[in-house]
Amino acid sequence: MASTTAPPAHPARAGTPSEDGASPARRPRQRHRLAAWTMLAPALLLFVAFLLVPIGYALWLSLRGLRLEGGGPFGRRVETFVGLENYATAIADAEFLAGFGRLLVYGALAVPFTLGLALVFALLLDARAARATRFSRTAIFLPYAVPGVVASLLWGFLYLPGTSPFSWLTDQLGGGAIPFLQDPWIFASVANIAVWGGVGFNMIIIYTSLRGIPEEIYEAARIDGAGEWQIAWRIKVPLVAPALVLTGLFSLIGTLQVYGEPTTLRPMTSAISQTWVPLMTIYRDAFTRDDLPLAAAESVLLAGLTVVLSVVLLRLNQRRIFGGS
């Protein structure tokens, strides 16, 4: 992002007069402008159609609502402007708020475990003494290719008392089945699916970042008497901080959007309600209850929260990302 101040595109023509002069240089300038906008056109068209217009539509719709007009048996429902009423309804809805609470518990488990394990695995892959690194790296990355819905299906059966090998083991030991799919275990069980699916991708980002550190830095530290642990914590971790922030950002956005995993587990458990996380509430309000304005308001709240949290995370880490400049 710091590179918005890219070098001038045409250093070779540094001596040409400015744009408004009626010089021969004006034509290439215009040609470039035309080329740039032509190349941007498909992206801009899609951006407007599927991001800006839906955002605008959601904002507009969130201010509308159905009102009873007339009254008595002849009253009919008409769509009209209701101000912030839908937002008030959403915020006052205990279930919607509880969904955010559950999201918080889920995220507090999923994000630190995903990032922590990814960092540990990346550091170990980069450690000189570790063996079987190619196999481990490939195996840990593999779940990235498994859709969340399919991952939930796999883990769901590994949780289900009738098919779970873990519960089979505890049962053999006399402890009975592990209640993976009941409160409060369900939070750890859903979070585990996210950790399983996300740890490899994040590990690769951190690992490639580690591989970019020049070996000389380690040599210098070793000469100064630093052990491998000290090198890992004092040199490697601070140097891959930008990668950690990036993976943290992805994990945060991913957490707020969680939908497929709990939805897939629902048929297997009664611990996941129809409104377990905010996106599930939004889906229900939009398609089961047909209250599109309320769903729009809830979407705006969720998207707004995501943006605010992302910006806060980036701001807090700005100095680390941009090397203090």
Added chain:
Amino acid sequence: MSAAPSTARPTATAAPPRPTGRPRRSVGGVAATTVLLLGALYCLVPVAWVVVASTKSRGELFTTFTFLPGSGLLDNLGDLFAYGGGQFGGWALNSLLYAGVGSVLSTLVSALAGYALAKYEFTGRNLVFFLVLAGVLIPGITLAVPQYLIMSDLGLAGSRWSVLLPSIISPFGIYLARVFAASVPDDTVEAARLDGASEGRIFISIALPMLVPGLVTLFMLQFVGIWNNFLLPFIMLADQGKYPLTVGLYTLLSRGSGEPGLYSLAIIGAALSVVPLAALMLVLQRYWRLDVLSGGLKG
């Protein structure tokens, strides 16, 4: 292992080779290897389970030990492909269509836009770039409901277009493509201009070949992203014949609670849907250049 990263990332070859004289079988080395292998085990167990479970007949699924292979593989396969008049094959083709076409178009659109943002100076460039950055932070999936409403108004809801079109735009892809395109030397572009090449020609003949390694990564990120997407097709589509694998398998599973036979179908369907993508990932692994992701943030 030492050869793979250097082929994938030419920059790594600049670093001196790691010293090999150190004793390999240290306590730390054994501990490090053990932790890595445990991680690998954790990631492989569910995949191993689904492969084993797909061989179990309906009766065996809940009665035999969970990691014991069964005798129902062929029956399960037959049942799966017979289900709903061969719907499973259709779902797989749909997934391939959405992810394949969507990610190719997305990569091209992102490459064009990223190149324009990196290599041209024009009024409004900063505004466009700001929009792209803002788009990165807005979770696309929270827009699925308003996107559905727009698609309804356009008369496209329920069609394959309604899944394909929103998948093409990727602000993060544009942002990444801009990072890649910044590495195209201005001198080369300028030299081609002096030789009379058109801007489109410069992009296709000069910039695009230089961008290929980065764009392959972008393509794969998009492919996996669209392949794994659930909520968008779940909202947009009503006709089971247009479902991708994720939504199709979900419907199998959600009906399975009332019809236990469908559990076996969901399991073998999951196994079949995991294997090809996993194989593709393993083959293409050397082309992954995820360092560009972290490199991009550093600016």
